[in-house]
Amino acid sequence: xxxxxxxxxxxxxxxxxxxxxxxxxxxxxxxxxxxxxxxxxxxxxxxxxxxxxxxxxxxxxxxxxxxxxxxxxxxxxxxxxxxxxxxxxxxxxxxxxxxxxxxxxxxxxxxxxxxxxxxxxxxxxxxxxxxxxxxxxxxxxxxxxxxx
Numbered sequence: 124x125x126x127x128x129x130x131x132x133x134x135x136x137x138x139x140x141x142x143x144x145x146x147x148x149x150x151x152x153x154x155x156x157x158x159x160x161x162x163x164x165x166x167x168x169x170x171x172x173x174x175x176x177x178x179x180x181x182x183x184x185x186x187x188x189x190x191x192x193x194x195x196x197x198x199x200x201x202x203x204x205x206x207x208x209x210x211x212x213x214x215x216x217x218x219x220x221x222x223x224x225x226x227x228x229x230x231x232x233x234x235x236x237x238x239x240x241x242x243x244x245x246x247x248x249x250x251x252x253x254x255x256x257x258x259x260x261x262x263x264x265x266x267x268x269x270x271x
Contacts, residue, residue, distance in 0.1 A: 149171070149174065151166070151167050151170035151171065151174075151234075152167060152171065156249075159245060159249060160238070160242045160245050160246060160249075161241075161242065162242070166237055166238070169237045170234055170237055173230065173233045173234055173237070174230065174234075177226060177229065177230045177233075180226055181223065181226050181227065181230070184219065184222050184223040184226055185223060187219045187222070187223075188216070188219040188220055188222075188223055190219075191212070191215045191216045191219045192216055194212055194215070195209075195212040195213060195215075195216050198212045199212075
């Protein structure tokens with residue numbers, strides 16, 4: 124159970140800080156994360172290697188997902204589209220989304236194996252704090268009204 128919580132936490136961190144191109148914030152290279160997690164230079168290097176090994180696949184899968192989502196939008200917008208065509212397009216989108224999620228989970232699993240148990244625990248705490256901070260910065264939204 125603890126591993127699955129960690130995978131979810133790191134996946135959330137990765138998804139929130141890495142843009143689709145994957146060239147965004149790399150937490151393992153951040154001075155703050157290196158200091159607070161007590162990451163060694165070797166660990167940072169290994170984390171980067173794991174990331175670089177999966178980055179081309181993640182980028183290709185993200186592009187495929189974007190392409191299938193755009194196609195689904197076109198299919199839905201076409202007044203001549205029947206339900207069967209929509210379902211085929213939805214299946215393509217969901218398959219692409221599943222492929223990307225599987226690869227992201229593999230990335231976080233491989234990264235987790237590089238961290239010590241103490242670093243893993245600290246990462247969970249840092250993620251929970253990040254989540255709280257993020258929620259407190261977001262403006263509250265009014266509840267959805269029926270009929271919308």
